[in-house]
Amino acid sequence: MAPESLATSIDAMCPGDELSGIDGVEDTAVTGRVAAATGPQDLLPVPASGSGSAAVQDGSTTLAQLAGRPDAAGADLPGSGPVALRAVGTLAPAVVAAQEWLSTSADLRGLVTTPCRTAGSDLWLLGGGSGAGRQERLVLLNPGGNPVTADITVHGAQGQVGTPRTETVPPGGRVAVLLDAMAPDEAAPAVHVVADGGGLHATLTDTWLDGSTARGAETVVPAADPGTVQVVPAAVLGGGATLRVAAPGADEAVTSVTLLGRTGEVTTSADTVLTVPADGVGELTLPSVPAGTYTVLVRSDVPVVAGVVTRVGADSGPGDLGWAVSAAAVEEVAGTALPGTPGVTRTLHLVSTGGAVTAEVTVVVDGEPRTRTVSLLAGRPADVDLAGAGAVWVERGSGSGDLRGGVVSTVGEGAQALLSEVPLDPVEVSSPVSRAFPLP
Numbered sequence: 001m002a003p004e005s006l007a008t009s010i011d012a013m014c015p016g017d018e019l020s021g022i023d024g025v026e027d028t029a030v031t032g033r034v035a036a037a038t039g040p041q042d043l044l045p046v047p048a049s050g051s052g053s054a055a056v057q058d059g060s061t062t063l064a065q066l067a068g069r070p071d072a073a074g075a076d077l078p079g080s081g082p083v084a085l086r087a088v089g090t091l092a093p094a095v096v097a098a099q100e101w102l103s104t105s106a107d108l109r110g111l112v113t114t115p116c117r118t119a120g121s122d123l124w125l126l127g128g129g130s131g132a133g134r135q136e137r138l139v140l141l142n143p144g145g146n147p148v149t150a151d152i153t154v155h156g157a158q159g160q161v162g163t164p165r166t167e168t169v170p171p172g173g174r175v176a177v178l179l180d181a182m183a184p185d186e187a188a189p190a191v192h193v194v195a196d197g198g199g200l201h202a203t204l205t206d207t208w209l210d211g212s213t214a215r216g217a218e219t220v221v222p223a224a225d226p227g228t229v230q231v232v233p234a235a236v237l238g239g240g241a242t243l244r245v246a247a248p249g250a251d252e253a254v255t256s257v258t259l260l261g262r263t264g265e266v267t268t269s270a271d272t273v274l275t276v277p278a279d280g281v282g283e284l285t286l287p288s289v290p291a292g293t294y295t296v297l298v299r300s301d302v303p304v305v306a307g308v309v310t311r312v313g314a315d316s317g318p319g320d321l322g323w324a325v326s327a328a329a330v331e332e333v334a335g336t337a338l339p340g341t342p343g344v345t346r347t348l349h350l351v352s353t354g355g356a357v358t359a360e361v362t363v364v365v366d367g368e369p370r371t372r373t374v375s376l377l378a379g380r381p382a383d384v385d386l387a388g389a390g391a392v393w394v395e396r397g398s399g400s401g402d403l404r405g406g407v408v409s410t411v412g413e414g415a416q417a418l419l420s421e422v423p424l425d426p427v428e429v430s431s432p433v434s435r436a437f438p439l440p
Helices: none
Strands: 004-006 009-014 032-038 051-057 062-065 071-076 083-088 096-103 109-116 122-126 134-141 148-156 159-169 176-178 192-197 201-210 213-220 227-237 238-244 253-261 273-276 283-286 293-310 320-325 333-337 345-353 359-363 368-378 382-385 388-398 401-410 418-423 430-432
Touching: 009 368, 032 051, 032 062, 032 333, 032 388, 051 109, 051 333, 051 430, 062 071, 096 418, 109 122, 109 401, 122 201, 122 238, 122 293, 134 159, 134 192, 148 320, 159 176, 176 213, 192 201, 192 293, 192 418, 213 293, 227 345, 238 273, 253 333, 273 283, 283 401, 293 345, 293 418, 345 359, 345 388, 368 382, 388 401
Parallel strands: 096 333, 109 213, 109 418, 213 320, 227 401, 320 418
Antiparallel strands: 004 430, 009 083, 032 071, 032 096, 051 062, 051 083, 096 109, 122 192, 134 176, 134 201, 148 159, 148 192, 201 213, 227 293, 227 320, 238 283, 238 293, 253 273, 253 293, 293 320, 333 388, 345 382, 345 401, 359 368, 359 388, 401 418
16 A cells, blocks of 8 residues: 555635526626635644645635634635635645525525535536426536546436537636536436546536526535445435436446435335436435435445435425435545535534444534544434534544535525535545656
Protein backbone atom coordinates (compact mmCIF):
# COMPACT_ATOMS: atom_id res chain seq x y z
CA MET A 1 0.00 0.00 0.00
CA ALA A 2 1.29 3.45 -0.89
CA PRO A 3 2.19 5.69 2.06
CA GLU A 4 -0.23 8.52 2.92
CA SER A 5 0.33 12.22 3.56
CA LEU A 6 -2.04 15.07 4.27
CA ALA A 7 -3.86 16.51 1.28
CA THR A 8 -2.16 19.67 0.05
CA SER A 9 -4.65 21.08 -2.46
CA ILE A 10 -8.45 21.05 -2.81
CA ASP A 11 -10.53 22.53 -5.63
CA ALA A 12 -14.30 22.18 -5.26
CA MET A 13 -17.23 24.02 -6.79
CA CYS A 14 -20.85 24.90 -6.19
CA PRO A 15 -23.20 25.96 -9.00
CA GLY A 16 -24.08 29.42 -7.67
CA ASP A 17 -27.46 30.58 -8.99
CA GLU A 18 -28.59 27.43 -10.82
CA LEU A 19 -31.51 29.24 -12.45
CA SER A 20 -29.39 31.55 -14.59
CA GLY A 21 -26.99 31.33 -17.50
CA ILE A 22 -28.94 29.64 -20.32
CA ASP A 23 -29.22 31.58 -23.57
CA GLY A 24 -32.81 32.26 -24.54
CA VAL A 25 -34.17 31.32 -21.09
CA GLU A 26 -35.08 34.03 -18.62
CA ASP A 27 -32.89 34.05 -15.52
CA THR A 28 -34.46 33.65 -12.08
CA ALA A 29 -32.52 35.33 -9.31
CA VAL A 30 -32.23 33.48 -6.01
CA THR A 31 -30.97 34.91 -2.74
CA GLY A 32 -28.84 32.60 -0.66
CA ARG A 33 -25.61 31.97 1.18
CA VAL A 34 -22.47 29.95 0.73
CA ALA A 35 -20.64 28.62 3.79
CA ALA A 36 -17.19 27.04 4.16
CA ALA A 37 -15.56 25.26 7.08
CA THR A 38 -12.32 23.61 8.11
CA GLY A 39 -12.43 20.57 10.38
CA PRO A 40 -10.88 20.35 13.84
CA GLN A 41 -7.23 19.32 14.09
CA ASP A 42 -8.30 16.03 15.72
CA LEU A 43 -9.65 14.83 12.35
CA LEU A 44 -6.16 14.78 10.83
CA PRO A 45 -4.08 11.61 11.21
CA VAL A 46 -0.93 13.69 11.72
CA PRO A 47 -0.48 17.34 12.72
CA ALA A 48 -0.53 19.84 9.87
CA SER A 49 2.55 22.02 9.80
CA GLY A 50 3.49 25.00 7.68
CA SER A 51 1.29 27.59 6.01
CA GLY A 52 -2.00 27.30 4.18
CA SER A 53 -4.97 29.18 2.86
CA ALA A 54 -8.61 28.47 2.06
CA ALA A 55 -11.15 30.75 0.43
CA VAL A 56 -14.52 30.83 -1.30
CA GLN A 57 -14.25 32.68 -4.59
CA ASP A 58 -16.43 34.15 -7.32
CA GLY A 59 -13.99 34.09 -10.22
CA SER A 60 -11.03 36.18 -9.04
CA THR A 61 -13.06 37.79 -6.25
CA THR A 62 -12.67 36.38 -2.74
CA LEU A 63 -16.01 36.09 -1.00
CA ALA A 64 -14.84 34.59 2.30
CA GLN A 65 -11.61 33.26 3.84
CA LEU A 66 -10.81 30.60 6.41
CA ALA A 67 -7.98 31.21 8.85
CA GLY A 68 -7.49 28.15 11.05
CA ARG A 69 -9.00 24.96 12.57
CA PRO A 70 -11.86 24.73 13.14
CA ASP A 71 -13.05 27.79 11.32
CA ALA A 72 -16.13 28.85 9.37
CA ALA A 73 -16.89 31.66 6.97
CA GLY A 74 -19.81 32.63 4.75
CA ALA A 75 -20.95 35.06 2.10
CA ASP A 76 -23.93 35.91 -0.06
CA LEU A 77 -24.29 33.93 -3.26
CA PRO A 78 -23.14 35.96 -6.26
CA GLY A 79 -25.70 36.99 -8.86
CA SER A 80 -24.31 34.68 -11.54
CA GLY A 81 -21.57 32.15 -12.15
CA PRO A 82 -20.17 29.36 -9.99
CA VAL A 83 -18.66 29.50 -6.52
CA ALA A 84 -15.27 27.86 -5.96
CA LEU A 85 -13.62 26.54 -2.80
CA ARG A 86 -9.83 26.70 -3.12
CA ALA A 87 -7.58 25.42 -0.35
CA VAL A 88 -3.84 24.71 -0.20
CA GLY A 89 -1.28 23.72 2.38
CA THR A 90 -2.33 23.11 5.95
CA LEU A 91 -5.94 24.15 5.33
CA ALA A 92 -6.51 21.70 2.46
CA PRO A 93 -7.25 18.57 4.54
CA ALA A 94 -10.86 18.32 5.77
CA VAL A 95 -12.25 21.49 4.22
CA VAL A 96 -15.83 21.73 2.91
CA ALA A 97 -18.34 24.22 1.54
CA ALA A 98 -22.05 24.30 0.69
CA GLN A 99 -24.58 26.75 -0.67
CA GLU A 100 -28.24 27.20 0.18
CA TRP A 101 -31.19 29.28 -0.94
CA LEU A 102 -34.82 29.47 0.07
CA SER A 103 -37.76 30.84 -1.88
CA THR A 104 -41.44 31.11 -1.01
CA SER A 105 -42.57 33.20 -3.98
CA ALA A 106 -45.70 32.41 -5.96
CA ASP A 107 -43.74 30.88 -8.86
CA LEU A 108 -40.72 29.37 -7.07
CA ARG A 109 -40.94 27.52 -3.78
CA GLY A 110 -38.30 25.42 -2.12
CA LEU A 111 -35.36 25.00 0.22
CA VAL A 112 -32.30 24.06 -1.84
CA THR A 113 -29.07 22.93 -0.16
CA THR A 114 -26.10 21.93 -2.32
CA PRO A 115 -22.65 20.76 -1.19
CA CYS A 116 -19.64 22.01 -3.14
CA ARG A 117 -17.85 18.99 -4.58
CA THR A 118 -14.58 18.11 -6.25
CA ALA A 119 -14.50 16.85 -9.83
CA GLY A 120 -15.32 13.40 -11.20
CA SER A 121 -15.21 11.86 -14.65
CA ASP A 122 -18.33 9.65 -14.70
CA LEU A 123 -21.43 11.10 -13.05
CA TRP A 124 -25.09 10.01 -12.75
CA LEU A 125 -27.79 12.46 -11.71
CA LEU A 126 -31.39 11.46 -10.93
CA GLY A 127 -34.04 14.17 -10.90
CA GLY A 128 -36.80 15.90 -12.77
CA GLY A 129 -39.95 14.71 -14.46
CA SER A 130 -42.43 15.42 -17.22
CA GLY A 131 -45.41 17.72 -17.35
CA ALA A 132 -46.12 21.37 -17.98
CA GLY A 133 -44.09 23.62 -15.72
CA ARG A 134 -41.52 20.95 -14.76
CA GLN A 135 -38.03 22.08 -15.72
CA GLU A 136 -34.57 20.55 -15.24
CA ARG A 137 -31.33 22.50 -15.51
CA LEU A 138 -28.03 20.66 -15.68
CA VAL A 139 -25.07 22.76 -14.51
CA LEU A 140 -21.56 21.57 -15.43
CA LEU A 141 -18.69 22.92 -13.30
CA ASN A 142 -14.97 22.80 -14.07
CA PRO A 143 -12.73 23.44 -11.04
CA GLY A 144 -9.57 22.71 -13.05
CA GLY A 145 -7.23 24.84 -15.12
CA ASN A 146 -7.96 23.36 -18.56
CA PRO A 147 -11.10 23.10 -20.71
CA VAL A 148 -13.05 19.86 -20.18
CA THR A 149 -15.46 18.22 -22.62
CA ALA A 150 -18.68 16.69 -21.29
CA ASP A 151 -20.71 14.05 -23.12
CA ILE A 152 -24.31 14.18 -21.85
CA THR A 153 -26.93 11.46 -22.33
CA VAL A 154 -30.43 11.25 -20.89
CA HIS A 155 -31.94 7.86 -20.00
CA GLY A 156 -35.55 6.96 -19.35
CA ALA A 157 -38.02 4.11 -19.19
CA GLN A 158 -37.11 2.88 -22.69
CA GLY A 159 -33.35 3.41 -22.46
CA GLN A 160 -31.39 6.29 -23.90
CA VAL A 161 -33.58 9.26 -24.84
CA GLY A 162 -32.96 11.68 -27.68
CA THR A 163 -29.57 12.68 -29.07
CA PRO A 164 -26.48 12.91 -26.86
CA ARG A 165 -25.05 16.37 -26.39
CA THR A 166 -21.45 17.55 -26.04
CA GLU A 167 -20.44 20.67 -24.12
CA THR A 168 -17.03 22.22 -23.40
CA VAL A 169 -16.67 23.76 -19.94
CA PRO A 170 -14.01 26.48 -19.60
CA PRO A 171 -11.41 26.43 -16.81
CA GLY A 172 -12.93 27.59 -13.54
CA GLY A 173 -16.28 28.07 -15.27
CA ARG A 174 -19.65 26.52 -15.77
CA VAL A 175 -22.10 25.62 -18.55
CA ALA A 176 -25.85 25.32 -17.99
CA VAL A 177 -28.07 23.08 -20.13
CA LEU A 178 -31.87 22.94 -20.22
CA LEU A 179 -32.78 19.24 -20.32
CA ASP A 180 -36.21 19.98 -21.76
CA ALA A 181 -34.44 20.44 -25.10
CA MET A 182 -32.97 16.91 -24.88
CA ALA A 183 -35.82 14.89 -23.34
CA PRO A 184 -38.95 17.04 -22.98
CA ASP A 185 -41.41 14.19 -22.42
CA GLU A 186 -39.40 11.79 -20.26
CA ALA A 187 -41.23 11.17 -16.97
CA ALA A 188 -38.27 9.70 -15.07
CA PRO A 189 -34.98 11.05 -16.44
CA ALA A 190 -31.51 10.02 -15.36
CA VAL A 191 -28.60 12.06 -16.71
CA HIS A 192 -25.18 10.59 -17.45
CA VAL A 193 -22.21 12.95 -17.73
CA VAL A 194 -18.82 11.66 -18.90
CA ALA A 195 -15.89 14.10 -18.74
CA ASP A 196 -12.91 14.05 -21.09
CA GLY A 197 -9.71 16.06 -20.62
CA GLY A 198 -10.17 16.49 -16.87
CA GLY A 199 -12.86 16.26 -14.23
CA LEU A 200 -16.20 17.97 -13.73
CA HIS A 201 -18.77 18.46 -11.01
CA ALA A 202 -22.42 18.54 -12.06
CA THR A 203 -25.75 19.42 -10.48
CA LEU A 204 -29.33 18.98 -11.67
CA THR A 205 -31.94 21.51 -10.53
CA ASP A 206 -35.56 20.32 -10.61
CA THR A 207 -38.23 23.04 -10.42
CA TRP A 208 -41.97 22.56 -10.76
CA LEU A 209 -44.60 25.22 -11.40
CA ASP A 210 -48.00 23.57 -11.93
CA GLY A 211 -50.04 26.30 -13.62
CA SER A 212 -49.82 29.09 -11.09
CA THR A 213 -48.95 26.78 -8.16
CA ALA A 214 -45.32 26.30 -7.11
CA ARG A 215 -44.81 22.60 -6.36
CA GLY A 216 -41.18 22.76 -5.29
CA ALA A 217 -37.50 22.96 -6.14
CA GLU A 218 -34.39 20.93 -5.40
CA THR A 219 -30.83 20.66 -6.68
CA VAL A 220 -29.44 17.14 -6.98
CA VAL A 221 -25.77 16.18 -6.79
CA PRO A 222 -24.43 13.01 -8.46
CA ALA A 223 -25.43 9.71 -6.88
CA ALA A 224 -22.88 7.18 -5.67
CA ASP A 225 -21.07 5.23 -8.38
CA PRO A 226 -23.05 2.32 -9.86
CA GLY A 227 -23.05 -0.76 -7.63
CA THR A 228 -25.09 -3.82 -6.71
CA VAL A 229 -25.84 -2.22 -3.32
CA GLN A 230 -27.09 1.36 -3.23
CA VAL A 231 -27.92 3.12 0.03
CA VAL A 232 -29.97 6.30 0.23
CA PRO A 233 -29.09 7.10 3.84
CA ALA A 234 -31.59 9.86 4.61
CA ALA A 235 -34.93 9.99 2.80
CA VAL A 236 -37.96 11.70 4.31
CA LEU A 237 -40.97 9.39 3.92
CA GLY A 238 -44.54 9.34 5.12
CA GLY A 239 -46.21 11.30 2.32
CA GLY A 240 -45.70 10.63 -1.36
CA ALA A 241 -42.24 9.21 -2.10
CA THR A 242 -40.90 7.41 -5.16
CA LEU A 243 -37.68 5.47 -5.71
CA ARG A 244 -35.93 6.01 -9.04
CA VAL A 245 -33.32 3.50 -10.23
CA ALA A 246 -31.16 3.61 -13.36
CA ALA A 247 -29.39 0.53 -14.76
CA PRO A 248 -26.36 1.77 -16.72
CA GLY A 249 -25.47 -1.39 -18.59
CA ALA A 250 -26.39 -3.97 -21.17
CA ASP A 251 -28.47 -6.10 -18.76
CA GLU A 252 -31.76 -5.40 -17.05
CA ALA A 253 -31.62 -5.04 -13.28
CA VAL A 254 -33.80 -6.87 -10.79
CA THR A 255 -33.72 -4.93 -7.55
CA SER A 256 -35.15 -5.46 -4.09
CA VAL A 257 -35.91 -2.52 -1.82
CA THR A 258 -35.74 -2.42 1.97
CA LEU A 259 -36.70 0.45 4.25
CA LEU A 260 -34.68 0.85 7.45
CA GLY A 261 -36.07 2.71 10.46
CA ARG A 262 -34.84 3.25 14.00
CA THR A 263 -35.65 -0.33 15.01
CA GLY A 264 -34.33 -1.92 11.82
CA GLU A 265 -36.10 -3.28 8.74
CA VAL A 266 -39.62 -1.94 8.19
CA THR A 267 -42.15 -4.71 7.57
CA THR A 268 -44.51 -4.02 4.68
CA SER A 269 -46.90 -5.93 2.46
CA ALA A 270 -46.26 -3.57 -0.48
CA ASP A 271 -44.35 -4.64 -3.58
CA THR A 272 -40.65 -3.98 -3.03
CA VAL A 273 -39.22 -5.54 -6.19
CA LEU A 274 -38.40 -3.33 -9.17
CA THR A 275 -37.20 -4.49 -12.59
CA VAL A 276 -35.28 -1.86 -14.56
CA PRO A 277 -34.62 -2.22 -18.30
CA ALA A 278 -31.05 -2.32 -19.58
CA ASP A 279 -29.65 1.20 -20.01
CA GLY A 280 -32.97 2.46 -18.68
CA VAL A 281 -34.78 3.82 -15.65
CA GLY A 282 -37.51 2.41 -13.41
CA GLU A 283 -39.60 3.81 -10.57
CA LEU A 284 -41.29 2.28 -7.52
CA THR A 285 -43.79 4.01 -5.24
CA LEU A 286 -42.44 3.46 -1.75
CA PRO A 287 -44.66 1.91 0.92
CA SER A 288 -46.71 4.12 3.21
CA VAL A 289 -44.94 4.44 6.57
CA PRO A 290 -45.20 6.76 9.59
CA ALA A 291 -43.70 10.15 8.77
CA GLY A 292 -39.97 10.34 9.43
CA THR A 293 -36.50 9.90 8.01
CA TYR A 294 -35.58 6.44 6.75
CA THR A 295 -32.77 4.69 4.92
CA VAL A 296 -33.67 3.14 1.57
CA LEU A 297 -31.52 0.10 0.77
CA VAL A 298 -31.47 -1.15 -2.82
CA ARG A 299 -29.92 -4.51 -3.72
CA SER A 300 -29.53 -5.47 -7.37
CA ASP A 301 -28.17 -8.30 -9.48
CA VAL A 302 -26.29 -5.79 -11.68
CA PRO A 303 -24.85 -2.32 -10.88
CA VAL A 304 -27.42 0.49 -10.55
CA VAL A 305 -27.74 4.05 -9.23
CA ALA A 306 -30.63 5.24 -7.06
CA GLY A 307 -32.47 8.23 -5.65
CA VAL A 308 -35.72 9.02 -3.84
CA VAL A 309 -38.03 11.97 -4.48
CA THR A 310 -40.39 13.14 -1.76
CA ARG A 311 -43.34 15.45 -2.40
CA VAL A 312 -44.42 17.82 0.37
CA GLY A 313 -47.75 19.62 0.44
CA ALA A 314 -51.37 19.03 -0.47
CA ASP A 315 -52.34 18.09 -4.03
CA SER A 316 -54.22 21.35 -4.50
CA GLY A 317 -51.71 23.75 -2.96
CA PRO A 318 -48.07 24.81 -3.04
CA GLY A 319 -45.42 22.37 -1.89
CA ASP A 320 -41.81 21.34 -2.18
CA LEU A 321 -39.63 18.57 -3.62
CA GLY A 322 -36.87 16.71 -1.80
CA TRP A 323 -34.40 14.55 -3.72
CA ALA A 324 -32.23 12.14 -1.71
CA VAL A 325 -29.59 10.21 -3.66
CA SER A 326 -27.44 7.21 -2.83
CA ALA A 327 -24.24 8.01 -0.94
CA ALA A 328 -20.71 6.66 -0.97
CA ALA A 329 -19.45 4.84 2.12
CA VAL A 330 -17.30 6.83 4.54
CA GLU A 331 -13.86 5.24 4.58
CA GLU A 332 -12.11 7.96 6.57
CA VAL A 333 -13.84 11.31 7.20
CA ALA A 334 -17.00 12.92 5.84
CA GLY A 335 -18.46 16.32 6.46
CA THR A 336 -20.36 19.33 5.26
CA ALA A 337 -20.68 23.01 5.96
CA LEU A 338 -24.11 24.19 7.10
CA PRO A 339 -25.18 27.63 5.87
CA GLY A 340 -26.80 29.79 8.51
CA THR A 341 -30.19 30.22 6.83
CA PRO A 342 -32.71 31.56 9.37
CA GLY A 343 -35.45 29.14 10.38
CA VAL A 344 -33.78 25.99 9.02
CA THR A 345 -33.73 22.88 11.24
CA ARG A 346 -31.17 20.17 10.43
CA THR A 347 -30.63 16.55 11.40
CA LEU A 348 -27.81 14.15 10.55
CA HIS A 349 -29.02 10.63 9.72
CA LEU A 350 -26.38 7.88 10.01
CA VAL A 351 -26.65 4.23 8.98
CA SER A 352 -24.40 1.18 8.83
CA THR A 353 -25.05 -1.73 6.49
CA GLY A 354 -23.35 -5.12 6.41
CA GLY A 355 -22.25 -4.93 10.03
CA ALA A 356 -21.96 -2.69 13.07
CA VAL A 357 -19.71 0.36 13.20
CA THR A 358 -18.88 3.28 15.46
CA ALA A 359 -18.67 6.87 14.30
CA GLU A 360 -17.15 9.94 15.92
CA VAL A 361 -19.52 12.81 15.18
CA THR A 362 -18.26 16.36 15.67
CA VAL A 363 -20.55 19.36 15.39
CA VAL A 364 -19.00 22.82 15.42
CA VAL A 365 -21.16 25.39 17.20
CA ASP A 366 -19.92 28.99 17.45
CA GLY A 367 -16.42 27.79 16.63
CA GLU A 368 -16.37 25.14 19.37
CA PRO A 369 -16.20 21.44 18.37
CA ARG A 370 -18.42 19.03 20.28
CA THR A 371 -17.71 15.33 19.71
CA ARG A 372 -19.75 12.27 20.58
CA THR A 373 -19.46 8.58 19.72
CA VAL A 374 -22.40 7.03 17.90
CA SER A 375 -22.61 3.23 17.90
CA LEU A 376 -24.60 1.84 14.98
CA LEU A 377 -25.96 -1.67 14.75
CA ALA A 378 -26.33 -3.04 11.23
CA GLY A 379 -29.47 -1.69 9.59
CA ARG A 380 -30.52 0.55 12.49
CA PRO A 381 -30.10 4.24 11.63
CA ALA A 382 -29.52 6.95 14.21
CA ASP A 383 -30.16 10.70 14.21
CA VAL A 384 -27.94 13.52 15.48
CA ASP A 385 -29.44 16.96 16.06
CA LEU A 386 -27.50 19.72 14.28
CA ALA A 387 -29.09 22.70 16.03
CA GLY A 388 -26.75 25.70 15.92
CA ALA A 389 -24.03 23.86 14.01
CA GLY A 390 -22.00 25.58 11.30
CA ALA A 391 -20.44 22.28 10.21
CA VAL A 392 -20.65 18.58 10.95
CA TRP A 393 -17.90 15.98 10.65
CA VAL A 394 -18.11 12.18 10.83
CA GLU A 395 -15.04 10.01 11.35
CA ARG A 396 -15.33 6.29 10.86
CA GLY A 397 -14.38 4.23 13.88
CA SER A 398 -14.21 0.50 14.48
CA GLY A 399 -16.50 -2.16 13.05
CA SER A 400 -17.17 -4.12 9.89
CA GLY A 401 -20.13 -2.16 8.50
CA ASP A 402 -20.32 0.38 5.69
CA LEU A 403 -21.00 3.81 7.19
CA ARG A 404 -23.07 6.42 5.35
CA GLY A 405 -24.91 9.58 6.25
CA GLY A 406 -27.18 12.34 5.02
CA VAL A 407 -28.36 15.71 6.27
CA VAL A 408 -32.05 16.60 6.22
CA SER A 409 -32.90 20.31 6.34
CA THR A 410 -36.43 21.63 6.85
CA VAL A 411 -38.33 24.86 7.35
CA GLY A 412 -41.83 24.77 8.81
CA GLU A 413 -44.04 21.75 9.42
CA GLY A 414 -46.64 19.59 7.74
CA ALA A 415 -47.97 20.54 4.32
CA GLN A 416 -46.27 23.95 4.56
CA ALA A 417 -42.80 22.52 5.13
CA LEU A 418 -39.82 23.10 2.86
CA LEU A 419 -37.36 20.23 2.51
CA SER A 420 -33.83 19.56 1.27
CA GLU A 421 -31.79 16.35 1.58
CA VAL A 422 -28.07 15.95 0.84
CA PRO A 423 -25.72 12.97 1.18
CA LEU A 424 -22.82 13.34 3.59
CA ASP A 425 -19.77 13.48 1.32
CA PRO A 426 -16.44 11.81 2.12
CA VAL A 427 -13.82 14.57 2.27
CA GLU A 428 -10.16 14.40 1.40
CA VAL A 429 -7.89 14.33 4.43
CA SER A 430 -4.91 12.39 3.15
CA SER A 431 -3.65 11.36 -0.26
CA PRO A 432 -1.23 8.68 -1.52
CA VAL A 433 2.42 9.63 -1.72
CA SER A 434 4.03 8.83 -5.06
CA ARG A 435 7.43 7.18 -4.67
CA ALA A 436 9.29 7.87 -7.90
CA PHE A 437 13.03 7.53 -8.41
CA PRO A 438 15.13 8.97 -11.29
CA LEU A 439 16.54 6.56 -13.83
CA PRO A 440 20.31 6.20 -13.77
